[in-house]
Amino acid sequence: MENISHEGIxxxxxxxxxxxxxxxxxSEECRAKGAFRHSKITPLAGDRVTFECADGKEGFxxxxxxxxxxxxxxxxxxxxxxxxxxxxxxPDPDLFILDKLxxxxxxxxxxxxxxxxxxxxxxxxEIFEVYEKAGFMVVPMCATDPxxxxxxxxxxxxxxxxxxxxxxxxxxxxKSSVLxxxxxxxxxxxxxxxxxxxxxxxxxxxxxxxxxxxxxxVGDTPGFSSFDVVGFSMLDSEVLLSCFPDIxxxxxxxxxxxxxxxxEDGCNVMKALANGEISPSRHESYKQLFNELKEVKPxxx
Ligand SMILES: Nc1nc2c(ncn2[C@@H]2O[C@H](COP(=O)(O)OP(=O)(O)O)[C@@H](O)[C@H]2O)c(=O)[nH]1
Ligand SMILES: [Mg+2]
Ligand SMILES: [Zn+2]
Numbered sequence: 001m002e003n004i005s006h007e008g009i010x011x012x013x014x015x016x017x018x019x020x021x022x023x024x025x026x027s028e029e030c031r032a033k034g035a036f037r038h039s040k041i042t043p044l045a046g047d048r049v050t051f052e053c054a055d056g057k058e059g060f061x062x063x064x065x066x067x068x069x070x071x072x073x074x075x076x077x078x079x080x081x082x083x084x085x086x087x088x089x090x091p092d093p094d095l096f097i098l099d100k101l102x103x104x105x106x107x108x109x110x111x112x113x114x115x116x117x118x119x120x121x122x123x124x125x126e127i128f129e130v131y132e133k134a135g136f137m138v139v140p141m142c143a144t145d146p147x148x149x150x151x152x153x154x155x156x157x158x159x160x161x162x163x164x165x166x167x168x169x170x171x172x173x174x175k176s177s178v179l180x181x182x183x184x185x186x187x188x189x190x191x192x193x194x195x196x197x198x199x200x201x202x203x204x205x206x207x208x209x210x211x212x213x214x215x216x217x218v219g220d221t222p223g224f225s226s227f228d229v230v231g232f233s234m235l236d237s238e239v240l241l242s243c244f245p246d247i248x249x250x251x252x253x254x255x256x257x258x259x260x261x262x263x264e265d266g267c268n269v270m271k272a273l274a275n276g277e278i279s280p281s282r283h284e285s286y287k288q289l290f291n292e293l294k295e296v297k298p299x300x301x
Pocket of ligand 1: 141171
């Protein structure tokens, strides 16, 4: 029988098996064609692909459409929006990891929304001050008691509409809980139950996108340890400054030609830091990343 060619988007990837959803909403299980295994490209959740499929048989992906971007962890492509969830407490926010995620998103042309969850048990004032000053969108949330957070829920829904969005953040911050509040039809596992499931499945890395309307897809990620974030995506030292727009803004007016903007006397960034226009934690993250990237030799990539 003749194979018929279809187009669709990969909504699930599990160790070599892909679920591809067609425009009509139905989906097919596919494998990647042998040719991909020899090239460096592996299909990812979020990829728009062409696949061939005979009736009732497993299909195979023949073509991956050009990507807008791709991330290493989570392993996804064509991400429009990254919803970075942090908890006001338990676990305590790690601003360096948050800044790194924001920088990687910026580097990949991905919009960022910071969701500060667990508003009921901690103080998130400082986070709002730092990140609103730096030009980010930040919303508060209490996923276990969302009464009074309707505005935040609306903001997330509106921002995610007609996009591919991923919720990311450290384990236990409440990613799945927030997703359940924003999209009650999802019913994702949270807390201890999700931990147990994860332990059982640790050998296969599953990435799933949920369709939440016409062109709206959202993905939950299992969370990461700080080690995992290192592999999130490579940042290039040449573009680091452009990944911190709040710092770059002041660097553009720096009078020194060859300035690192991390310690020089008379540097315009150092001035902005001293007079409070740049938050110390943002500058500290910039400095730390600058030093990390400086040590990456070209042949490490
Ligand atoms: N106090 C409080 N606990 C929360 C909140 N949101 C989630 N939790 C709890 O935090 C734990 C981890 O939530 P989960 O959604 O599984 O986190 P994930 O690992 O980021 O997906 C669960 O026990 C939730 O009930 C919140 O806003 N306030
Ligand atoms: Mg979860
Ligand atoms: Zn400078």
